[in-house]
Amino acid sequence: MIFNIEEVKFNQDGLVPAIVVDNSTKDVLMMAWMNMESLKLTLEERETYFYSRSRSELWHKGATSGSTQEVVEVYYDCDGDTLLVKVHQNGSGACHTGSYSCFTNRLDAN
């Protein structure tokens, strides 16, 4: 299957940020980076794949933990340089800490 991924602009490192949202609750679960290969796999396999900048390797989200993300829809923004991925989250959640979302820490006044 061929998608209109020529609309997506990857940065100088060949990466694009992908915001992952729970399609049922609309909560933002995480943000990670995709390269062309991981985006193609995400669209074809209908599960999220990212590119780990720290490990310099492709990363199939939840492959070992079971917290896979089934892809519902993928959007790109007006500039084409950010993705929004709507998913069905499997397992306990999206965060490596075990949390449902990576965004649990609030910037508060001390």
Added chain:
Amino acid sequence: MIFNIEEVKFNQDGLVPAIVVDNSTKDVLMMAWMNMESLKLTLEERETYFYSRSRSELWHKGATSGSTQEVVEVYYDCDGDTLLVKVHQNGSGACHTGSYSCFTNRLDAN
């Protein structure tokens, strides 16, 4: 007022991606970049400020268009390298195209 912004990790360019969400609908409106100064202004003024990478300048969202974003809460993720900003969106919307959200384009099979 002093916030715990030492928890936030800026990249090699001194920037951090900020995902902006409508606090009432939970829709993702846009993604933009903040430097330390724009994050401090966002927290203090309770309206969003970003750093424009193309114009290399601070940018008070909606200052000319009226589409300002009133800040409700700001979160940082488990790695401290991404922000989530929950806002009340004023005006017609968040996107420079006039759309409510920047994410209107779907990656579809051709």
